[in-house]
Amino acid sequence: MNCIKRIAAAIIIWAATANLAQAQIIDDSTKAIYGSATTLIIREADIFKGNLTPVRIDTALTNLQSIRHWYYDSSLYQDLGNIGTASQPLFWRMPTVLGARLGRNAFDRYAVNTATVEFYDTKSPHTFLNYVQGGLGESIFRTKHTRNIGPNWNVGIGYERLGSERQFGQVDPSDNALVSHYGLQAFTHYFSKNDRYRIMAIYAHTSHDHIESGGVQPKPGQSPKELLSLTGQPVWLSTAVTDEKRTSIRATQWYKLIGPGLQLYHTVDAFDQANKFTDVDLKGKKDSIVFYPRALLDTALTQDNALYWQVENTFGLMGSTKYFVYRAYAKRRDGEYRLRARGANYVPTRGINDSLTGVYIGGTNRTIKDNFIGGEAQFRLRNDIYVTTNAEFMLGEGDYLINAQARYKFLTVRQTRASYSPTLTQQLVQSNHFAWNNDFENITSNQTAAVLESQIRNHFLSGQVQFTNLRNYVYYQDSLNGDWAQPAQVSGNTDLLQVSFRHRMQLKFFVLDNTVFYNAVGGNEVIRMPEWYVLSKAYVQTPMFKSAIFVQAGVEMNWHSSYFADGYMPVTQQFHLQNSFNVTRYPTLDLFLNTDIKNLNIFLKLSHVNNVVNSWEPGYYTTPNYIANPFSFLFGLKWNFYD
Template structure:
């Protein structure tokens, strides 16, 4: 049997319905005037590199079935086991922002990055719809519409929604867990002589997560017995996190002497508000005492919690830049102003002169102002696309933050050296709530990193290997307990001893005719104080067949994807602060999980079908696995998704 017949058979089994081939074949006389070839995309970073040529939009099927490729941060993440939940990168990453930064990033993967938002150049109105729906209630919906008003002016709008049903907790069957909404507006304009150019976007999001605190184990329970999902008790019954963000970002350029000398200005206006509430704090009766559970303590109210965080900033960057065939440069000055405020609501009974008690509410708050100044720049010398040297630097004036970076590439090999000093986040320095309170004066963290990468392709083979060594000094983290035996976990601390990280990855992909095998292996090694947690090994492997069917009317990818990581003490999650923190009692293990998928396109529609976490229905002993201590990953789910492009 030929590979085309195999693909056709797999396709028909997945869909369960036979589509006559003749219905899928386009009439040879029908010519599409508009399509992916007339819809182009360009990014702000392209302009800074001197590249004014937009590229075609991506309509490929590869990774269509993978959740993380539907998010704005496509790296591997540690989350709470469900779509849209709080997460952090699975592997350590160096911060890229200097000076004051908020430090609440648990929902970053679901929020548009205004610096990397795509802008369009369309010959016709372009609309695309993204939709994903799982049998456990997980769903993602995105819609975007953009069009050229004139040949040199494009405008667009977007809308998105993420929803998830709760899978753990005896009371939570089919109840909503995640509710995310977002809107975007963006525009790209350049004058007819291309001396002036503007890129601007506005994004607003609202993200609500119903907090469970994870599974609450009962006496005698082992980790292997915590996979009853909706029958498992949880710690929190009436707790929720709400986050609202608004971002306006705009950059404009003006050519003084052609492309070689340009002035530019970037303005960013950002706000992020977070609140955490729990209307029923968890208590147990032990003997004659009423004992608080899950939280370390109550500082303001013994019955409920209402905490808020408010962050806003205005940043202006003024610079000069230019590009030639062999040289690109930029120099700038940056000013950042803003404020950070945390509040905690409390209540207590106050004795009155008449002997009666009166319940009085009060509000505690702490506020810090932001006033940062920076200078910086970057330059790139390039002989060809695969031979170049890049340098960039940024310094905080009147502060200790800085970044120095140099990178050289010669054909397949890239070498990079980075040295940075960055401040602890605002959250790590100042926080008050009903359960925590700290005022820290930490030293800057210093990071020195040496990295090398190799990327090459030949015929049906592709190799990408990366290796980096990082030395950290004065690293700030969230600990599992304070010194002296008093257990107050999830609070910030600083490690003054040096920490060394070795991180490596190798991706090898090859294809023989229609068969594709794509394997990626990650390796992480931490030496020194045990305050950074990553799995030592992580493996992602995909094997699939691909090719056209029905005389080229459609393309199909169908196969299996496997994920596995070695056991490690993954960080726990504290919803009050939205931070992951060290813990030393719960060993997170994982067996190889399998997903069976089918990706296909039918004209302008890309769609996929996926059997997720297939192990839980094919093996009696593999009931599930945990992504974060006491947060199990979703069990088996049948998932459907599509991406539909309209070009008129």
């Protein structure tokens, strides 16, 4: 981990000095020309909506210090208490993908979503650097370089690293790594001079290694709260590791037949994900296996592999006018889901090159051949007055998604009905610790939502009410009936009420930004969310030194009510119900200072500062048996170069 820090620091220094040296060659008049106003972005979704006008890159200072804005998904998540750990959305979401889905999403927020990435149009070469370093070993490094080959062709590359270190358990100072992640991207955007043909393409690869501990292990009669104030707490697992690799290639092409009103398009989306779980010492110092519910194939070690790959081809017609946008398509998905588990009768054999290989038993495959048709239409009088409908149907199966949405100025209403298949992981697993082959029915969902937004002078108000009725919901069980962390389906209804309200007020230099979430579950209570969640920020912002810099300084608080948060099973990378560990209410306070100096944004942050107050509780849990990071000092920067 120290080596990674040194490499990241060296790259930052090299990039900065290289760009500064380049900048010295360029005269002051050229410097004034290039900047964020000449570095524009556009997304695939913009093209589908008929919007071909790129927008400026985001250089805003707000939320620079917020940890959830360091990832590709800035939503609220439940994690294992540290950067890069397994996580799931804190509030329930409706799936938007029909048909086959792998269902191993614990590391989604750290991986690039190739369907939503930004493509660039730059007047000068653009380099972006993002670096975060924390006192507990937290580190994030991202860099991206993009430039236009010509006025209508842009290319770019990106690289990222993310890491964290263990903060509880028997930690070896020489090897205390918890998470090691890296990612690579290459992307291009080209359109013909007459604008009849356009292509957006991206390649992305990520690797995510996660040391699994199973959480802290209380002694008999010891409460979880007692473990918060101890050091070197015992953990359930000491030799378990999860390794996940993802590769994605996506390219969308458009061709105008008769202007923007009639276009052909094609999207190819190839994706593979490999998950490997290994534990080379199941018993540890015990006479029998610990933590795991059982050992089906080998009582000494576990080596489980799950591989999923798919190739989607979408062919469609689309068009846009001043007031109307439409799209119709047919989609084909081919793929395979493969499971392999090393068993007790794993037999070493010698191959052609006299090297040891192995015979795996207990493997199984499932072939995927899904076909869909779908479409979307929008009547748009203005950006804040429109009606949108979209639908997708899986041919020969019961999966479908129908959505209608209308907006009139400050009010948006939406109605969604869906029937979707359980994930492949919920249907089929074969490992050393779990084995199931389920024939679940489709899950049906009816959702009604309304959003109200308004700006009244210096007050911004936003409220949302969302009601969802679920039937035949599939979840991962608790340990009450002996099927711990295994999927089950309920036949009755599960009702979800999700409400949020945000108020942002600015009085001269002072800003107060509060968001409150309320959640209620009725019927079959197989979905767990905190009933209340409060996110609050108070800060002052002002220019300083004759407007040479812009500063934000304040405090941020996160608080949720007590609830039986889902536990985590590392073997299958799934969160599951549990009814014995109450994750209690606890506020976290962060002090921050954000600074904008021309093209450089810097933040300083005292994270979980209330942890250093002796009269306060010694810490808190984010997930049963997983302790959140204690107090930490973090430093970060975002640096844009335009030459």
